[in-house]
Amino acid sequence: MLYYRTRSRMDAEDLTQDVFLKAYKHLVRLQSPQVFRSWLYRIAVNRVNDYFRKKRFRALFGSTSVDDENFLETEEMAVSAQAPDALERKEFWRQVEMMLDVLSQTEREVFLLRFFDQLSIKEMTAALGKNESTVKTHLYRALKKIKNAFGDMQELLEGLC
Numbered sequence: 001m002l003y004y005r006t007r008s009r010m011d012a013e014d015l016t017q018d019v020f021l022k023a024y025k026h027l028v029r030l031q032s033p034q035v036f037r038s039w040l041y042r043i044a045v046n047r048v049n050d051y052f053r054k055k056r057f058r059a060l061f062g063s064t065s066v067d068d069e070n071f072l073e074t075e076e077m078a079v080s081a082q083a084p085d086a087l088e089r090k091e092f093w094r095q096v097e098m099m100l101d102v103l104s105q106t107e108r109e110v111f112l113l114r115f116f117d118q119l120s121i122k123e124m125t126a127a128l129g130k131n132e133s134t135v136k137t138h139l140y141r142a143l144k145k146i147k148n149a150f151g152d153m154q155e156l157l158e159g160l161c
Helices: 002-006 009-025 033-060 083-101 105-116 121-128 132-149 151-160
Strands: none
Touching: 002 009, 002 033, 002 105, 009 033, 033 105, 033 121, 083 105, 105 121, 105 132, 121 132, 132 151
């Protein structure tokens, strides 16, 4: 989940470590073991949001550019064994990035949690701290925006669903 968001192996590893340290420190606050997965996702989502907020802040003051680590051009993708596979993968992520660009931040998060992380609606509500109807509304809007903007990419959408 963290790698999908950051597209950087090193950043994802650092964030994963932060998430599990925070979860370990606050494990006593967990009321019900049944919600552990969504609780952990909530910590991860918040940590990713903090990461991007800091990245934007640094870009604002010129210490780094938001585009320094391009979403599509990470080390992992550049060291691919097969060039055709790398091109297909790069094209896929370019299309995914274009799809995500038409969504608001909340719609993007709901879409990613549902289709990339494969969380249920109930798990998404717990991870995001929103009620079920709100999550469903954001998911519906995200799918509608994507369908309207990228109707010709039907096979990509079918692959995600």
